[in-house]
Amino acid sequence: MIAENGQGKAGFYYHLEHCCQLVSETYGKPERTAWTNGDYVRLGQILFRKTGVQISPNTLKRIFGKIKTDSRYYPQKATRDALASYVGYLDWDRFVEAQSRPEPLVEPPTEELPKLPTVLPVAAVNQPVASGKKPHVNRRFWLVGLVVLVVSAVGILVSNSPIAKQGAPTAIRLICKNPVGENPHSANLQIEGLEQFVDRSARYLIEFGDGKRKPVDTTTILYNHYYEKPGRYFAVLKRGAQNLDTATIFLPTRGWAATAYMMYDTTRVYPIELPDLFVSGKRSISAVETAQAGIDTNRTFFIEFANTQVTDIDADNFELTTHVVTSPTRTGVRCSQVGVTVYGESSKHSFDVIKPGCVYWSQIQLSEQVKWGQRDDLRFLGADLRTGGTLALRVINQRAHVFINGRQVYEASYKQPLHRVYGVNIRFAGIGTINSFSLKDLKTGKVFDGSF
Structure with missing residues (x-):
């Protein structure tokens, strides 16, 4: 069916576009613009073989945007279920639900101690000596029982040896x-x-x-x-x-590294080579430099600044402070968001600050504690930083405090420790500026190598 105009359709198309990208990657040809008619025929055959749902090549072309229509084609539920099933989901509803939550945190599996086999007593050992039997007959049964015990003991030792464990996995x-x-x-x-x-x-x-x-x-x-x-x-x-x-x-990176990419185009990521980024006083990347790297700046694009390294800074006791200027309103940039991420050994802390009218797209993660704007009230992350503002994240003994322009807007505790800091990432929609950045250990005072 052809979708009607309406505010609620934006989320539908977002999920549909994401699913189409996953389908193309699973099919093995992520660059859909290079697909021929034969690709749509083969994909239809694969979908029918794997899901039992027949989708014609022309329908696939409309779904993937090969055939242009006045408004974006939105397929029926059975068709969406088949596409979601092809990329590993039970159905379309499960696919949409998964997009509204982050990748789950996984605790290392606990290795169970092997159960020792029970050695049953040999009946002959405990049998009383029958009158009239010769002593050597009883000794023979006693020796058999001893051999069984020795073999069982050796079996236990071998099963507990590292070599045996290595050769016989106890789990996937x-x-x-x-x-x-x-x-x-x-x-x-x-x-x-x-x-x-x-x-x-x-x-x-x-x-x-x-x-x-x-x-x-x-x-x-x-x-x-x-x-x-x-x-x-x-x-x-x-x-x-x-x-x-x-x-x-x-x-890991060698100092700060900049990467640009476009929304929905996950097959093209463009490193932006700038020597001494943030070291020589350069605090931003211009639209011209972004375009020279291969980005179409007339579309929605993102620029990430990452500095990833193994540190001795405690990721459960630190303070991060940065002054940023988010992108001015431009083609493809409407919400002017900025995201801050601190990578830990076992998980991460991250949050997005975005214009108040766009908090539907915001998120905050503090280790295993996760909230998303699609399902939670994240209005406290709404702020317009196009003229500049200060963001801070202070973590003390696994209790995190988030500040915007010096005012605490949120705090929460988490259970799963992050241990050491493994780096940071600051992401802008469009062109953003980082005027200053600092991260330090609140216990030792150690400063992150990359602060400026």
């Missing part, structure tokens, strides 16, 4: 063989124990921690993923809605 595990790499980074992820513990009736998938995911073929144990921006990522192996295991991937 997700392991990254190269967890640290430069930007960009091709991570090699392997699943161990899948053959031994697989549930053929369940759906498995990997959420890579960067907004992308991939269904798991239970006959395949090796998966590669391309990480294209600096940061600390948590790849999660899931069985249905259950988190099975997590693997950590870390892309």
Whole structure:
């Protein structure tokens, strides 16, 4: 059907566009503009084979925007369910629900101690000596019982040895063989124990921690993923809605690094090479420099400033303060938001400050405590910083305080500690400026290398 005009349709199209991008990535050709008619025919055949839903090539062209119409085509529920199923979700509703919550935090699985096998007593050992029997017959049974006990004891020792544990996994595990790499980074992820513990009736998938995911073929144990921006990522192996295991991937930087990308175009990320960024007094990247890097500045785009490094700063006792100027209103930039992220060893802290009328798109995460503007009241994150403003995040013994222009707007405690700081990220919609930045450990006074 052709969608009617209405304010509520914006969210529909956002989810539809995101789903189309995931479908194209799962299909293996992320650049949809290069698709031929044959690609739509093949995709329709794949969807029918995997979901049982027949979608014609022309319908797929309308969904993906190949055939232009007066207003964006919005497919029927069965069609949306098929697309969502193809990218690893139960149905369209589950897909939309997943977009309204962050990637789940995964605690390391606790390894259960192996249960010792019970050694049953040999009946012959406890039998009384029958009258008239020769003593050597009883000794023979006694020796048999002793051999059984020795063999059982050896079996227990072998089963508890590191070699035995290494050869016989006790659960399904997700392991990254190269967890640290430069930007960009091709991570090699392997699943161990899948053959031994697989549930053929369940759906498995990997959420890579960067907004992308991939269904798991239970006959395949090796998966590669391309990480294209600096940061600390948590790849999660899931069985249905259950988190099975997590693997950590870390892309450090050498000082501050700038990266630009466009909304919905996740296949193109553009590093902006500027020597001595924030060191020589340069506090922003101009629209001209952004365009020279390959960004279409007439569309919605984002610029991230990242400084990722392993530090000794306590991520549960620190203070971050920065003075920023968000983007002026321009083509593709309406809400002028800025996002601040502190990467920890096991999770992260992050929050978005956005113009008051746009708080629907804001979010705040303090370790495992997460709130989203689509479902929570985040009006306290609404602020217009186009003329400048100060943001601060102070964490004391796992209790976080958020400040905007010197006024505390939010505080909350969390349970899962972050341990060490692994870097920071400041993201602007459009052109933003960072006039100052500081991060320090509240216990030791140690200052983050990159403060200015």
